[in-house]
Amino acid sequence: xxxxxxxxxxxxxxxxxxxxxxxxxxxxxxxxxxxxxxxxxxxxxxxxxxxxxxxxxxxxxxxxxxxxxxxxxxxxxxxxxxxxxxxxxxxxxxxxxxxxxxxxxxxxxxxxxxxxxxxxxxxxxxxxxxxxxxxxxxxxxxxxxxxxxxxxxxxxxxxxxxxxxxxxxxxxxxxxxxxxxxxxxxxxxxxxxxxxxxxxxxxxxxxxxxxxxxxxxxxxxxxxxxxxxxxxxxxxxxxxxxxxxxxxxxxxxxxxxxxxxxxxxxxxxxxxxxxxxxxxxxxxxxxxxxxxxxxxxxxxxxxxxxxxxxxxxxxxxxxxxxxxxxxxxxxxxxxxxxxxxxxxxxxxxxxxxxxxxxxxxxxxxxxxxxxxxxxxxxxxxxxxxxxxxxxxxxxxxxxxxxxxxxxxxxxxxxxxxxxxxxxxxxxxxxxxxxxxxxxxxxxxxxxxxxxxxxxxxxxxxxxxxxxxxxxxxxxxxxxxxxxxxxxxxxxxxxxxxxxxxxxxxxxxxxxxxxxxxxxxxxxxxxxxxxxxxxxxxxxxxxxxxxxxxxxxxxxxxxxxxxxxxxxxxxxxxxxxxxxxxxxxxxxxxxxxxxxxxxxxxxxxxxxxx
Numbered sequence: 001x002x003x004x005x006x007x008x009x010x011x012x013x014x015x016x017x018x019x020x021x022x023x024x025x026x027x028x029x030x031x032x033x034x035x036x037x038x039x040x041x042x043x044x045x046x047x048x049x050x051x052x053x054x055x056x057x058x059x060x061x062x063x064x065x066x067x068x069x070x071x072x073x074x075x076x077x078x079x080x081x082x083x084x085x086x087x088x089x090x091x092x093x094x095x096x097x098x099x100x101x102x103x104x105x106x107x108x109x110x111x112x113x114x115x116x117x118x119x120x121x122x123x124x125x126x127x128x129x130x131x132x133x134x135x136x137x138x139x140x141x142x143x144x145x146x147x148x149x150x151x152x153x154x155x156x157x158x159x160x161x162x163x164x165x166x167x168x169x170x171x172x173x174x175x176x177x178x179x180x181x182x183x184x185x186x187x188x189x190x191x192x193x194x195x196x197x198x199x200x201x202x203x204x205x206x207x208x209x210x211x212x213x214x215x216x217x218x219x220x221x222x223x224x225x226x227x228x229x230x231x232x233x234x235x236x237x238x239x240x241x242x243x244x245x246x247x248x249x250x251x252x253x254x255x256x257x258x259x260x261x262x263x264x265x266x267x268x269x270x271x272x273x274x275x276x277x278x279x280x281x282x283x284x285x286x287x288x289x290x291x292x293x294x295x296x297x298x299x300x301x302x303x304x305x306x307x308x309x310x311x312x313x314x315x316x317x318x319x320x321x322x323x324x325x326x327x328x329x330x331x332x333x334x335x336x337x338x339x340x341x342x343x344x345x346x347x348x349x350x351x352x353x354x355x356x357x358x359x360x361x362x363x364x365x366x367x368x369x370x371x372x373x374x375x376x377x378x379x380x381x382x383x384x385x386x387x388x389x390x391x392x393x394x395x396x397x398x399x400x401x402x403x404x405x406x407x408x409x410x411x412x413x414x415x416x417x418x419x420x421x422x423x424x425x426x427x428x429x430x431x432x433x434x435x436x437x438x439x440x441x442x443x444x445x446x447x448x449x450x451x452x453x454x455x456x457x458x459x460x461x462x463x464x465x466x467x468x469x470x471x472x473x474x475x476x477x478x479x480x481x482x483x484x485x486x487x488x489x490x491x492x493x494x495x496x497x498x499x500x501x502x503x504x505x506x507x508x509x510x511x512x513x514x515x516x517x518x519x520x521x522x523x524x525x526x527x528x529x530x531x532x533x534x535x536x537x538x539x540x541x542x543x544x545x546x547x548x549x550x551x552x553x554x555x556x557x558x559x560x561x562x563x564x565x566x567x568x569x570x571x572x573x574x575x576x577x578x579x580x581x582x583x584x585x586x587x588x589x590x591x592x593x594x595x596x597x598x599x600x601x602x603x604x605x606x607x608x609x
Contacts (some may be wrong), residue, residue: 006116036213039225043215049227049424051234058208058235058400062242065201067276068154069246071269072194074253075164077123077401080275080524081382081388082168082262083183083441084118085109085470092170093261106478107388107396108257110168111176111183115385115469119537119544121180122381125187128533130527132195137524139196142297145519147280148290153196154276158188161270168262199524206235206511207519208288230424231513234416236508240499242411247405249551254396284495290516297521299348303356306332306345317427320491329357331339359522362513365506366526366573371563373533375443375556379404379495382553383450383488385546389468392483404487407496415500429577432505433568438562439502446494447557454550457481 026608029042036044082094088110090097094110113121140149166172214226249272256265307329311322322328330336333353334346379401387400423430458464461481463471471479506526515523537544543552 010029016374033213035214039213039215043225044213048222048229049225050212050224050421051231052209053236054231054238055208055284057283057288058205059182060279060287061201061208062239063206064150064276064279065205065239066242066246066249067272067279068157068197068201069243070249071161071246071273071276073247073405074189074250074269074272074381075161075266076122077247077250078253078257078262079125080118080384081108081257082110083113083180084111084115084385084570086112087173091261092173092259094168094173095265096258096262101478107392108262110173110262111180113180114468115545116541117399119381119413120541121184121187123537123541124184125191125375126377126380127531128188128191129194129198130534131529132192132208133199133527134195134521135192136196137199137366137520140200140292140520141518142292143290146204147284147287147572149196150200150204151198151280152195152276154273154280155193157190157193157197158194158270158273158277160186160188161266161273163189165263165266165270168266170261170263173262186375199520199528202236202239202507202524203511203514203519204287205239206232207290209235210288231507232512233420236499236504236511237412237416240504241409244405244408244412244496246412248402248409251399251402254399254402258396259336275516290519292368296518299352300356300518300521301333302345303348303353304360306343323367324556326444332356359514359518362509362574363522363525365433365509365567365574366562368440368527368567368570369502369506369526369529371559372440372443372498373530374536375447375560376448376495376499376503377533377537378450378553378556379479379492382544382549383491385469386454386457386549387485387488389461389463389471389546390483390488391480392485395485400485400488401492404490404496404499407493408499411496411500425533431578432509433571433575435501435505436509437564437568439498439500439505440560440567442494442498442501444560444564446491446498447553447560449494450491451486451550451554451557453483454492454553457483458550466540468548469546483569565605569604 030040033039033041033044085107086476087094088096088098088101088106094108096106096108097593100106136149136153140146144152163182164186167179167186172182189522192563209228209231211226211228211231213228215223216226217223250269252268253265256268269335279285308323310331311319311325311328314318332346333350334342337346338342384401420430457468460483461468461471462479468481473479507523510526511519511521540552
């Protein structure tokens with residue numbers, strides 16, 4: 001620490017604020033906003049902001065996501081029964097052979113591994129799918145670029161789908177242990193492939209839009225602003241709609257598994273996934289592609305490491321205090337050191353350190369999301385198990401979870417065309433932090449609803465809390481709670497509403513708060529929170545049994561409400577910095593000292609009109 005102090009000079013902390021940069025003359029209402037097409041500050045403050053029209057390349061990427069999500073949900077939505085339940089009587093494929101059982105409470109099954117092993121394998125799948133995006137992001141941002149990464153990893157994912165079909169073949173199902181081993185291999189290969197897609201498709205769709213802030217006049221005569229920020233919000237609403245439209249396409253999987261067997265149910269998504277690399281190839285000459293920067297990710301790590309070194313202490317309180325201090329980033333700033341005294345490791349400039357600092361501050365928002373995803377994860381399997389203990393009336397129990405996607409498809413246009421525009425017209429600023437907070441609260445109420453429902457299933461099931469999903473009479477007839485299975489729709493609809501507030505906003509937040517050439521990494525960090533949530537889920541495997549579902553759902557609900565409230569009071573000050581955080585890394589520069597003006601290409605959005 002003393003050696004460090006000898007090298008430094010007194011740092012100058014005063015920097016221009018974003019508002020001073022954004023407007024040529026801060027006190028002049030007629031000054032032109034930087035990067036806009038002649039929009040004044042007064043117009044920016046008074047005119048209504050609207051989303052712009054999307055280019056067709058964005059819709060091509062939307063279709064890629066639609067097809068990929070169809071195949072993903074077309075497999076994971078039927079994993080629960082596939083792993084948990086044994087083969088139905090007389091079946092070699094997992095299909096329900098008895099027509100009476102098929103019309104009643106009969107469900108498909110295959111491996112017969114039980115609830116806990118089913119939960120563990122499904123959680124492994126979720127963890128791997130949301131862990132590997134870090135790898136895909138690093139490769140995209142530093143080596144291949146987003147387009148090439150998506151193309152190559154989509155082929156890997158296709159191979160995984162083929163392996164999955166093999167796990168469900170009648171020959172494999174003769175030995176459940178062999179079929180389980182092949183299933184796990186398929187999960188790992190598909191998870192690796194998904195890593196290249198999940199971290200790169202969402203930023204790729206947003207970067208297809210290159211519009212600037214501009215004025216236009218509607219047919220009604222009203223003058224409005226076509227806002228890039230509002231357009232990005234709209235893009236991610238429709239991106240999420242594509243995800244859930246694809247998930248709805250997977251509704252057929254439940255019926256295919258019940259009526260024709262699992263190899264058929266897995267074959268259909270495999271065929272659809274072929275469209276992903278095909279559409280990517282068709283549009284290859286038209287996509288806007290951000291080239292990789294090379295060392296920017298490693299340099300970012302070095303900036304953080306250099307800043308963190310002097311802050312570390314054996315006393316955790318001192319470490320936290322140092323990290324929160326305004327001078328935390330000074331050891332990494334070139335301006336901190338006397339001329340010629342900066343360490344050789346500093347290959348970046350002052351602005352790059354500022355971008356890393358602001359990005360880290362913004363990404364801290366995502367650290368609360370594992371608790372949100374704990375609630376969301378219950379709709380992927382546990383609520384399907386709950387449904388299996390209710391009166392089905394011929395409805396496959398794993399079909400119910402598609403209500404989440406159907407609800408999103410209905411609600412997303414309502415929010416995009418009516419609710420959000422209504423709030424903007426009334427001057428109500430429903431900022432990202434407020435939206436995420438609302439998502440936590442709604443997800444918490446969804447879990448409390450599920451806890452109450454589970455209580456009544458225990459009361460009304462002939463088996464009470466002793467495996468109500470597998471309750472049978474002495475002659476092997478299925479027994480169920482008289483509660484209609486469609487009552488379980490409540491948690492699915494509420495979780496869908498929470499996704500509009502929390503999940504979609506997290507995609508938007510990750511894109512808008514990241515420097516241009518680190519968007520995949522920041523997106524991957526956002527999605528990595530789901531992997532952390534899966535670790536929490538795995539830790540709770542011993543208590544993830546049907547007799548404890550009521551307490552499990554209730555505790556998740558209360559936790560979501562408490563954590564959401566802590567989240568809001570921790571980050572509500574970021575709402576006031578929204579415009580500043582959105583300005584991070586919008587230039588074409590990368591932030592290294594060898595970037596002299598003659599080597600730099602001006603970014604189109606930096607022109608003052």
